[in-house]
Amino acid sequence: MTVGRLRRLGAAALVLLTTSYASGQQPSGAPIKIGAVLSLTGAGAGLGGPERNGILLAEKRINERGGIKGRPLKVIIEDDGSKPDIAKSKAEALIHGEKVVALLGPSLTASTGAVAGVTNSIKMPQLCMTGLGPAIESNYKSLFHMLPPQQLNARAMMEYIAKALKAKKLGVLHDSGYGQLVMTNIQSVHKEYGVEIVAAEKFEVAATDVSAQAAKVRAAQPDVVGVIATSPVPFRNARQVRITQPIVSAVGSSSYEYVKGMGEFADEIVFAEFIVAEDPLPHQKEFVEYFQKEKGTLPKTYDAAGWDAMHVLAQALDKAGPDAGGEAIAAAIRAPYRGVIAQYDFAAADMTGIGLESYTYSKLVKGRFTRLPFKAGK
16 A cells, blocks of 8 residues: 555544544443553553553543543553563453453553453454564454554664664664564664674663663774663663763653653653654644643653554444444454554554654753654655
């Protein structure tokens, strides 16, 4: 399918979104229950908190506009503590106890896989806040991703490293979860970009000090350092051990929560991400303005992921009917959708359809995200 056709279909989907269930009448009747399992504590809390913000804000917006066929949405959110076994048990409780029609989340890759095994067995739609992770996920026909596959995250980083920075030697500091997945894909594509990996140091997701690994990366004298994690710790430690080279990261670290955790070292870090709320793209302005009005702060990618997930599901519920059953609702999700984050195509093989052209590049300047002119693929 061409990019032009995807855009037209996405625009049509947006028209449906804003006309079909946006009646403006107060919804009544039995609430449509939606479950969400997010990392609100633990190593992934910097992701789960913003995702919850976006989900709840979208719930409010959709209900303000009449709900789904006159019925309000009710989201029940559970904390998995950033642990896969807890995520699985919380998902099972929502499915069998609360009788939710669909699940949102989890926030972390390992937890996504644990929950997907449950939802796949009963054909329940699950819109996770991660990108395509382990290969087995491609077999799950009710699982959809709100963020791109890790191969695309790897390419987005390499685009900037090779084309904007003209770097030839790369050192990487990455965690054992999300970071390992992106790193594996960097290892498969770096030669295409003419870049040599001179150091690659791994640390545990919940590590509180990775200074030793950062020092080893510095000792290899790379031209640029890639830091791939869902934690502010490696960024802080990298600067503390006097890594002065440019630092490039993936979308998993681009949240204000992590910037706060970076403290005085939150400067000059480049992210391959999707939304710079200080300078939003035209299709992001409505969301940014509504978020800022309601929350008093600016949103980032994970706030937008929660918002997009709720609206994708709402559109599918409106199309299939809230009582249609999981398989029918999942089938209704498999279509193009113009989201705040990107142009999606949930019928694509990677369950998301995001392209390299959807990436935005930003740099932290005095703790604020600033849009860079670089465009991937050029």
